Amino acid sequence: MARKIVVDPVTRIEGHLRIEATLDEGGKIKDAMSTGTMWRGIEVILKGRDPRDAWAFCERICGVCTTVHALASVRAVEKALGIRVPQNADVIRNIMFLTQMVHDHVVHFYHLHALDWVDIVSALKADPAATEALAKKVTPNWPKSSEGYFRDIQNKLKKFVESGQLGLFQNAYWGHPAYKLPAEANLMAVSHYLEALAWQKELVKIHTVFGGKNPHPNYLVGGMASALNMDGDNAVNVERLNLVKQKIQEAFAIVEDMYLPDLLAVASFYPEWASIGGGLGNYMVYGDLPQRGIEDTKNFLFPRGVILNKNLNEVLDVDPGEASQIQEEVAHSWYKYPDGKKSLHPWDGVTEPNYTGPKPPFKELDSSQAYSWLKSPRWKGNAMEVGPLARVLVGFASGKSEFKEVVNEALGRLKAPPEALFSTLGRTAARGLETKLCIHWLMQAYEHLVTNLKMGDSSTADTSLWEPSKWPAECKGYGFTEAPRGALCHWIHIKDAKIENYQAIVPSTWNASPRDGQGKPGAYESALLGTPMADPARPVELLRTIHSFDPCLACASHVFGPDGERLAEVVVR
Numbered sequence: 174m175a176r177k178i179v180v181d182p183v184t185r186i187e188g189h190l191r192i193e194a195t196l197d198e199g200g201k202i203k204d205a206m207s208t209g210t211m212w213r214g215i216e217v218i219l220k221g222r223d224p225r226d227a228w229a230f231c232e233r234i235c236g237v238c239t240t241v242h243a244l245a246s247v248r249a250v251e252k253a254l255g256i257r258v259p260q261n262a263d264v265i266r267n268i269m270f271l272t273q274m275v276h277d278h279v280v281h282f283y284h285l286h287a288l289d290w291v292d293i294v295s296a297l298k299a300d301p302a303a304t305e306a307l308a309k310k311v312t313p314n315w316p317k318s319s320e321g322y323f324r325d326i327q328n329k330l331k332k333f334v335e336s337g338q339l340g341l342f343q344n345a346y347w348g349h350p351a352y353k354l355p356a357e358a359n360l361m362a363v364s365h366y367l368e369a370l371a372w373q374k375e376l377v378k379i380h381t382v383f384g385g386k387n388p389h390p391n392y393l394v395g396g397m398a399s400a401l402n403m404d405g406d407n408a409v410n411v412e413r414l415n416l417v418k419q420k421i422q423e424a425f426a427i428v429e430d431m432y433l434p435d436l437l438a439v440a441s442f443y444p445e446w447a448s449i450g451g452g453l454g455n456y457m458v459y460g461d462l463p464q465r466g467i468e469d470t471k472n473f474l475f476p477r478g479v480i481l482n483k484n485l486n487e488v489l490d491v492d493p494g495e496a497s498q499i500q501e502e503v504a505h506s507w508y509k510y511p512d513g514k515k516s517l518h519p520w521d522g523v524t525e526p527n528y529t530g531p532k533p534p535f536k537e538l539d540s541s542q543a544y545s546w547l548k549s550p551r552w553k554g555n556a557m558e559v560g561p562l563a564r565v566l567v568g569f570a571s572g573k574s575e576f577k578e579v580v581n582e583a584l585g586r587l588k589a590p591p592e593a594l595f596s597t598l599g600r601t602a603a604r605g606l607e608t609k610l611c612i613h614w615l616m617q618a619y620e621h622l623v624t625n626l627k628m629g630d631s632s633t634a635d636t637s638l639w640e641p642s643k644w645p646a647e648c649k650g651y652g653f654t655e656a657p658r659g660a661l662c663h664w665i666h667i668k669d670a671k672i673e674n675y676q677a678i679v680p681s682t683w684n685a686s687p688r689d690g691q692g693k694p695g696a697y698e699s700a701l702l703g704t705p706m707a708d709p710a711r712p713v714e715l716l717r718t719i720h721s722f723d724p725c726l727a728c729a730s731h732v733f734g735p736d737g738e739r740l741a742e743v744v745v746r
């Protein structure tokens with residue numbers, strides 16, 4: 174008899190995600206359903222408001238990718254109104270973007286994903302002297318690697334475990350046979366987990382310098398609200414800029430001396446995961462990091478493009494403003510479209526809830542009916558994967574030398590063929606590889622800003638079209654970016670200086686989407702197929718693939734869940 178696993182909620186993600194998976198006789202996943210269990214509502218909240226305020230509402234969609242919605246929003250309004258921001262605004266936005274990307278990826282690796290591969294409790298059995306020897310081999314440039322240091326961490330961990338209150342280490346499948354790392358590697362990973370936790374609050378100080386605070390730094394339609402004055406006391410001055418440089422240098426050490434070596438070392442213990450979890454094989458990237466303005470998409474550091482069916486010989490173009498390309502369907506979503514419409518471009522998008530599922534708490538959902546609060550976005554009818562793997566593949570397939578270098582080096586170190594990228598491990602590795610690119614680009618962007626300031630250019634905003642009296646009676650725009658989890662776009666329709674319609678399609682909506690009208694699964698559903706489960710009562714393998722996407726259902730479905738939503742346990746039948 175087919176066995177069914179229900180994981181609800183999936184933890185170590187943002188937001189509320191439910192996965193139902195059916196296993197075949199051999200214990201492999203043969204069918205999966207991805208359900209967003211939170212309602213989506215920001216679009217409704219925005220209707221009728223001042224478009225210049227939209228970013229402040231949108232940014233609060235999520236505290237994790239805490240700048241990207243503001244960036245997409247101001248770009249959407251600027252596109253609609255024909256505003257061109259000054260170069261410094263683009264450079265500062267790039268600095269904010271790259272800071273977010275580096276922060277998010279390191280935090281994802283250590284705090285959301287590592288525990289799928291690292292058995293914390295086994296670290297108690299490690300020999301601290303052997304851990305020192307291992308650390309000197311794996312992370313030779315990372316200073317904290319003495320026997321005494323690892324013994325202290327181990328003692329701390331012992332107390333933690335003996336107290337019976339595992340806190341943030343609760344709820345994992347410690348001792349599961351799918352864990353392969355030796356005890357010493359686990360102890361080293363625990364130490365780095367704690368170091369990354371202490372460091373992450375430092376990097377985001379860059380957001381406080383240019384955006385006033387973190388989470389949710391300030392943005393501005395027309396540029397950035399960061400006053401620049403090298404010699405002033407009440408503006409971003411030399412002292413503040415030196416702080417930014419110091420934080421970037423610290424991040425370099427974390428990324429190059431700790432994160433990347435750890436990632437490659439952990440990956441080398443799990444080679445079988447280079448052929449599990451590939452999924453759709455379709456990848457989409459809007460691109461970002463403009464060097465000559467947002468309209469000049471050819472000069473983005475993250476190139477734009479689409480790859481279909483794993484074909485790295487062809488990169489297709491994508492246009493978020495083209496109604497024939499991006500459409501959202503609701504065939505399996507708890508929404509209603511007017512006039513029997515099956516799919517809509519976001520400029521015409523409608524957010525009308527229509528819950529038809531069973532009364533919660535329910536045991537299972539029916540994949541032939543509606544089963545998610547997420548819609549199903551599609552590119553020319555295709556389900557797409559977005560995110561680090563998509564970006565790295567599009568960069569690689571576009572022939573960009575920086576991407577080729579990091580990809581070839583990693584494949585060489587892991588002795589893996591290029592096809593290994595189409596996998597759970599490939600997705601996790603791609604996140605590390607783009608972080609390496611991002612930290613370099615972050616320093617470059619910083620230096621670019623300092624050069625501009627030295628040349629006397631301190632302009633950060635163009636407010637010539639600030640007043641609604643200068644706006645057309647009606648206009649439309651879209652604003653895209655590459656959020657840590659992938660392609661993000663906001664679409665706005667402005668009428669009589671108010672928001673007539675607003676839609677956001679976020680990365681986790683692409684990746685976690687339910688089936689579409691043709692029954693085609695979304696990226697999570699597709700990636701889970703074929704995953705072997707050693708012990709279905711403790712589905713760590715399912716979590717590995719889902720976590721490799723870094724889900725954020727708060728972004729994907731917006732706002733809040735229904736009352737009485739239950740934190741249910743894993744149910745296996």
Ligand code: NFE
Binds near residue numbers: 234241679
């Ligand atoms: Ni809430 Fe987000 C990112 C956006 S959703 S984290 O990255 O946009 O996938």
